[in-house]
Each structure stands twice: as structure tokens, then as C-alpha cells.
Amino acid sequence: MEADGSGFEITQKQGAWVVHMWWPVGPISGGPQRITIEPAEDAPAREVARGISTTVLRRLDVVAALELAKQAPEAQRTLEELSGKVNEMGEAAGLALEGEGVSERYLTLLVATYTVMADFGAPAPIPWLARLIGRRPETVKDHLKRARRDGFLTTVAGKAGGELTDKVKAILEEMTEAGSQGG
Structure with missing residues (x-):
């Protein structure tokens, strides 16, 4: 979990991709307000060239990220x-x-x-x-x-x-x- 002045994010790795889910500071009442997906540092070039697959998107664990976000000191x-x-x-x-x-x-x-x-x-x-x-x-x-x-x-x-x-x-x-x- 990482925080900046205006919000915080939960990061997950899905295959060759890193997923950042961002919430603003405040009580958590739902899913992230922003999701960014980028290649992992160690991602094979051929995986990156193929792009983000629907499998990567289906495997996003928004529920787990939401539970972590609710426990964030900024939310509490x-x-x-x-x-x-x-x-x-x-x-x-x-x-x-x-x-x-x-x-x-x-x-x-x-x-x-x-x-x-x-x-x-x-x-x-x-x-x-x-x-x-x-x-x-x-x-x-x-x-x-x-x-x-x-x-x-x-x-x-x-x-x-x-x-x-x-x-x-x-x-x-x-x-x-x-x-x-x-x-």
C-alpha cells in the first residue's frame, strides 16, 4: 500500500502486469476511483507486446484490494x-x-x-x-x-x-x- 497527499493505492501483480488501484483519502464506500495497469519491470517483452488480456482483467482482485483499502490508516x-x-x-x-x-x-x-x-x-x-x-x-x-x-x-x-x-x-x-x- 502506498499513500500520497490526496489518496492511496493498492498494488497487485497479475502475470506480466502491475495493477495500481487508487482511492482518495477518506472513508471507503466502494471500489477504486482509478485503476492503472502497466508492465512489470521483469515482464517478458513478448507479453508486453501482446497487450493486456481479458484474463488479466478477470483476475483483478478488486474485493481483496477494497478490504485492504478499508484498513488503510487514511481511511480509518x-x-x-x-x-x-x-x-x-x-x-x-x-x-x-x-x-x-x-x-x-x-x-x-x-x-x-x-x-x-x-x-x-x-x-x-x-x-x-x-x-x-x-x-x-x-x-x-x-x-x-x-x-x-x-x-x-x-x-x-x-x-x-x-x-x-x-x-x-x-x-x-x-x-x-x-x-x-x-x-
Whole structure:
């Protein structure tokens, strides 16, 4: 495993070829974002001349590389940082819900927390979010539906998450500015 400032890679040798699989620094939520295949230093010239075969491609062990990548210190450190940030955001959403009910501020915090969780591949983000804010998963689902209906969050077909709308980004910016002026 090798790391640089922006990511890290797992290297495998397949016959006459060296395969580099690269992930950005951060929690690992899927396969590599870049794969580079080049001749090994000791590769026979005739193998290199034939090019990369489909056999080489079929033998790529992306699953093993993914497991190694998940154990990388760069992935673990940022996963812990992300988990702390998500917990803080979720607790803030819970406090907003307690104090204000299903307000714009609450929905903003809810969708912001939810999208961070979904973007980084958190398994079962709704039950986790429900525990953070002290509500049942069904309630959180209803609140997310309302947030989508009210223009806080877009829909991504077939997967958890969505994109924060300009409305939410503006509210988050106001909250950040208010927080920095108040402290």
C-alpha cells in the first residue's frame, strides 16, 4: 500500500502486469476511483507486446484490494472524523426538533446529516440517524419525505441520499455565520 497527499493505492501483480488501484483519502464506500495497469519491470517483452488480456482483467482482485483499502490508516482516520461530525450534526438536529418541531432549521440539519452519511456509504443511514435524534426510523423517513417535498433535498433514483438544494445551502451558511458571530 502506498499513500500520497490526496489518496492511496493498492498494488497487485497479475502475470506480466502491475495493477495500481487508487482511492482518495477518506472513508471507503466502494471500489477504486482509478485503476492503472502497466508492465512489470521483469515482464517478458513478448507479453508486453501482446497487450493486456481479458484474463488479466478477470483476475483483478478488486474485493481483496477494497478490504485492504478499508484498513488503510487514511481511511480509518477520516472515518473517525466523519463519525464525530455526523454525531454532532445529528445531535444538533435532535435539539432543533425538540425546541422547534419540524422547522426549516431542523429539516436542514436532518438532510445535511443524512447526505453526509449516504455519500460516505454509511450502512443503514436512516436507523443510525433515528438513534442520533431520538426518534423512530419511520418518523425520520417521513421527515426526509417532507424535506424532499419542501425542496430541501433532491432524489437520487435507486439509492440513499440526494443533493442538498440551494435553499438548504443558504440556511446552513446563515447558521454557520450566526454560530461564528455568537461564539
